[in-house]
Amino acid sequence: MKLSTKGRYGLKAMLDLAVNSTDGHVSLNSIAERQGLSVNYLEQLFASLKKAKLIKSIRGPQGGYMLADSPENISVGDILRALEGSLAPTDCVSEAPGARRCDNLDRCVTRSVWEKIRDGINNVIDNITLQELIDDHTRNNNSKIMDNT
């Protein structure tokens, strides 16, 4: 039940992008340097984020990425689901399309447990916006979005 590095690094990268995109686009190279990650791996994360329409990109020199919407309108849930897929604890209660749902038409008792866990997680992550993380960050005014955990 651990998040993968996709979710962990990806959320940090999104926060980095939000904090540093005040003037124009932010290159993966600069994010990679600040966060201590490889550009190649970040590319994969940003491909998922772009597919989910959370970011926009421009190619070529001076190109890079920007948020597709204002940070108040982007939730941690949006970001994590773009990177990790559904955060449901089992496939049988995953809201992702194509997930292998339970073939059991009758109710199975433990399923209600998995549903409650899923809803509990979603309730948390859908109610934290990227803006709140930015606020936390500027309030602490340190730049410790960069630790590797």
Added chain:
Amino acid sequence: MKLSTKGRYGLKAMLDLAVNSTDGHVSLNSIAERQGLSVNYLEQLFASLKKAKLIKSIRGPQGGYMLADSPENISVGDILRALEGSLAPTDCVSEAPGARRCDNLDRCVTRSVWEKIRDGINNVIDNITLQELIDDHTRNNNSKIMDNT
């Protein structure tokens, strides 16, 4: 962010044990048959459950397992943590002893997100008792704890 089969099978097995232990001990063999699992694999799950003192065992013929306490006093959280370890989404906010905590003494912004997810999950699973699952099961009066998801 998926539960492993340990948590999924293990919770079902505990429910099976609770439902079927009205008279004496329940053998792994009978649980394995009802749930369609191998005895060998169940042994491993029950070793964890026993270590966590959620069940008791007796060896030899007519031996088997019993709950160590009444179902009202055993939570889904107790069971899942015994089987999966901490359900924290990252090691840096794991409450398990020996987990590799974050070496970052300063606060890192995303950590508060992981803490909230962890607390959200724990809040759900610590507030469902095994007794409630038994009640659900007998209310539905089907025996569909046996599906494989």
Added chain:
DNA sequence: TATAATTCCTAGTAAATTACTCGGTTATAC
């Protein structure tokens, strides 16, 4: 127009984790 910076795309791969199986040992009811 050439160059360099950048995103974009696909494939490969080493390491770690998961989900088991296998073979034996010990305890005990009958």
Added chain:
DNA sequence: GTATAACCGAGTAATTTACTAGGAATTATA
């Protein structure tokens, strides 16, 4: 004594994760 069960440790195939590698497409700038 024998059969039935829990107990124990090691091994392994399959899957997933966490990347790396290498190139193609786009475009600002000199």
